[in-house]
Amino acid sequence: MDRQTHPLLSRRPFTEKGKIVSAREAIDLIRDGDAVATGGFVGIGFAEHLAVALEARFLETGHPRDLTLMYAAGQGDGKSRGLNHLGHEGLVAKVIGGHWGLVPALQRLAIEGRIQAWNLPQGVISHLFRDIAAGKPGTLTRVGLGTFVDPRLGGGKINDITTEERVRLLPIDGEEYLFYPALPLQAALLRGTTADTLGNVSMEREALVLEALAIATAVRNSGGLVIVQVERLAERGTLHPKDVHIPGILVDCVVVCDEPEHHWQTFRTPYNPAYSGEIKAPMATPEALPLSARKIIARRAAFELAPNSVVNLGIGMPEGVGAVASEERVLELVTLTTEPGVIGGLPAGGLDFGAALNTQAIIDQPAQFDFYDGGGLDVAFLGMAQVDGVGNVNVSKFGPRLAGAGGFINISQNARRVVFMGTFTVTSEALEIVDGQLRLPEGGHPKFVAEVEHRTFSGELAAADGKPVLYVTERCVFALTPQGIALTEIAPGVDLERDILAQMAFTPLMPEPPRPMDERIFREQPMGLREDLLTLPLAQRFHFDAAEDIFFINFENLKIASHADIDAIRDTVERHLTPLGRRVYAIVNYDHFRIDEALLDAYTAMVSDLERRFYHQVTRYTTSSFMRKKLGHALEARAVPPHIYESAEEAREHLKDPD
Template identity: 55%
Template sequence: MAQMKKNKVISAREAIALIRENDVVTTTGFVQSCIPEALHAALEERFVETGSPKNLTLIMTAGAGDSKGLGTGRLHHEGLLGRVIAANFGRMPKVAQAAKENRIRGYNLPQGVISQLYRACAAGQPGLFSKVGLHTYVDPRHGGGRVNDLTSDDIVKVVEVDGEEWLFYTATKIDVAFIRGTSADPHGNISMEKEALTLDVLAQAMAARNNGGIVIAQVERIVDDGFLLPKDVRVPGILVDCVVVAEPEMHRMNYGVMHNPALAGQIRVPVANMAKMPLDARKVIARRAAFELPPNGVVNLGVGAPEGISAVANEERVTPYITLTTEAGAVGGVLASGSSFGAATNADCIIDQNQMFDFYDGGGLDMTCLGMAECDEEGNVNTSSFGGKLNGCGGFINISQNARSVVFAGTFTVGGLDVAIEDGRLVIRQEGRSRKFIRQVEQNTFSGPYAKQRSQPVIYVTERCVFELTPDGLELTEIAPGVDIHRDILAHMDFKPIINRPKMMDIRIFRDEPMDLLADLLNLNLCERVSYDADRNMLFLNLEGWHCRSKEDIADLRKVLVDACEKAGKRVKSVVNHDGFKLSESLYDDYAEMIQYLLENYYETTTRYATNAFLRLKMQEALKRRGVAPHVFERKEDAHAFLEATANAANLARRSETAAA
């Protein structure tokens, strides 16, 4: 005889009593948001009172805590955890310390990998194939993500498929899933109308349920049968075993915010008058990084210094022309910072975290800006383990390896650094105690050589200078006004970067007024880079400092040049300054096609110059492929000399023809 569906609402203590020793437990949460605090607290309370359950395995993606003992930080008690598989350890420092001291086994894997492994578990698959983590500390040739000597089992393998290297991550079956929602009916159907993010709750619940495990959902209220609309239910009751109603303080949106309906997508709020950032080192870094924003592109911003880009973009009215995202699942709007990091005000939509990583891993990101703790002369970056601290990689590896362009951002030194902006110049009042640019990073979270191998554009932005990853290593390309190379840069690095002709960082960055960034990103002032000398019939194009990011940029440049040539009324001789010019790797052929078109229709001859040897080489190769004589010189004088020689040769030829006639 069929039975009626049971009421699944029970107390936290009753739910936690279902967990057995040696169980594999997964929990949701992102940084300080969407954390099932009541469940963590109840698990801690049971263990402190009874000494059980022992030797649990904890699986989680992003850090879920306040770094001071809340969230997963409650699970630090000796004997409670035997193993941790996590992307972030920094928000549970006592657990991280236990791992550092070989008291528990641990793996630090990329956040997106763990997120996607939930789906593999749910589908009964043995694991996940991914290129994420190749040539980093996650690669088994460099440690396999193990965090200590006690951890011996390999859960990451290098495999070859059709001649290409991949990593295979072994799935760990889940016994218990802690998830969180807003409302539940008595049968366990869960909605998330007041949550800032949906994260992986559906995949986690399915992974535990399909393994014969249990799913415990924390909510803030119970609603009657039939109240929840089908499309509002994010986790169906067939996956949920227990529903726990949390006290309001245990169900905060995040540790700093009880509830913000704008972050939950329940209302839209004006953002034009959001607080303006003070002009300090953080804003200088964010402003310089903002010049790399791709119009109409999709962007991810990391925690820390990169968060400021969202505020700068809003201040400069650029936000409508880019789409900011977070790995937690927010798409569009103004990204939140602080305790609300990961969410967004006025987001276009919120998708599940594992789906966002699908998008990232597949190449959907046009640009990312991420923090950096250490950087070395090969361009390697460490954010995961440094200074004796196990922090973890979070989503850093997924994002940095797969974005079309990468900006690493952070102060040049750390620990007591004090800088000021005075009269448009950077003044270093006190240097930081610790260096970031060192001989070799302690742990490789991002591989510079692997990025070079794939021709991935990478720059490193600090408050006083900018570096670029080149085929020969790290090159110093920009210096802040007021900064001395030897005193303020080289004296505080463990290696000497490549130094050719670094230019001054844009002076607008250091003035406490709008930068008119929108005009730069939309090429509104591109025509001002073109001038025409009628007496010599010479067209000058100054692309110094211009960044060509997309085919739309090339189309804008072509139109400006065609307009100038048609105004001249005849074919012109063209000289182009490419010093400081940046061209995205995928656009060299499109750029060469534009030059070919102009030669065929508007130019009598053309020449260009650039001090960047790599740019000259790539441009010469692209032009040769199209059958166009390259004429790319290192010095301005050589380019002009070529035009003079060409003009003299043409005049001589004409005189000869006239004499012969």
């Protein structure tokens, strides 16, 4: 990789205080043809003041020209800010970007074929910055296989004039990998909060730290120019060394932003200390979502949450999962994350997306994608715009509209479970719910198509890996199988033929009749999700200790609400103990156990039958005196010795007592 030093930096390192320059003085150092890397996520961490100065210089002088631009996350507001300042023909010649939906000015140049353009996974680009910094030949990963980034499916190229291969297939020991080659970078436009006169930069008021260090190191080691925009200056030696995120040895120019609107914390919020972790803000309970298609989808998706899981919520429809989780009081049971480096807290939405209130940690973006790519996410909730019969998903390109993949490919490919969320069709008409039954609008543009236009997620690859994948809509739910997607659930009031099959370009698998979606999803009142999540699955409530010959049954917090619940207990005990061919001892935990009065007789009949067939003796315990009396009387009525104690120790002590 070429590391020719920028000719204007021959006197590096600059003398103390010589690094403090105006935006125009710094931008004048960028030459025609330079490769420029920018940091930012939407508006967080983006050097708006420098971008405005770069645009002004080009419009005034026609230089610098033919830049190569490289960025990981989308950096813009969907209108005129962020990288939209660089959307002038002649200013950029090549763009390598992770997300394009927020930069319509650049998007237009790419779609019209006026620049060479690539869309690569956001996490790959963040890692590529780090690998360029380390002098490596590029980034080797499985991320992107089977998607439009795979060279067999387009190599991430956006238009026909883009011919250079930026992705190569590289098999190793029989396994397929993708190789993303490194390229030298001549300039970096970065942002921080405070810089001292040596160029050390801290980020105490920033909502994210992103890949600033990786970019600065990559450009410095490529012989390039590192420019950092800050809010304020400090004397040398006054920044705590652990607060410095970009060391001064990497920084060539420090630009103090004298226009506050060019240094907002996000493109929506000038400054919120809770976003930067400087304070813990009181967590106001957000208003409950109205009962709509969005809430129905978010509610069904929320059933896929599990206590202690690490979760990623995508932008848009998946944000509703956070609102439902808050309403159902389960937010504290999971850890929400976002790809730029937020762990914990409540992620923000809209132009604040990427920030979060009251986070546990804010790490750099390459490290977050290390965690994601390595399988650290338990479940990811992501949007879907097109789905085909083999389970492929498109969220990146639709005709002339280029959204880009962002972190979607990294996340969907490597999360342990994925839940895609979206309305069944594209329609502007709202559905109605009458007595818990859906009333759907007619028509709508199909989203379940014969073949996706752009493959952002590979159903075949996920199925081959055995990844659990759901596709959740307001009217039905699909699951990925090795043979394609199968229709598994259907909403109340929905007609299978008219409302589902007739609106699809393919026929889904239906190995079994679709079961009804949970009726609680379609009611105004909360669903009781917290209780569901804190209830241990039945299969995990039984354990046989062969050494002690004791069968342990944990019914703590269990609620018996139907005859099916009773049958499930009987079946589970039979599966565990029938193969033994002999009787065992049993201890049952009935703490916080609940049972409907109408089911008590059927339950104790089942208990009596199991005790007769499988147990030498059973002891039970609960701290509830009411439950000891209630259950004890019911068992005695069945001629079953109750043996109900107040503690586990007492139950164990009396288990093999012949009296």
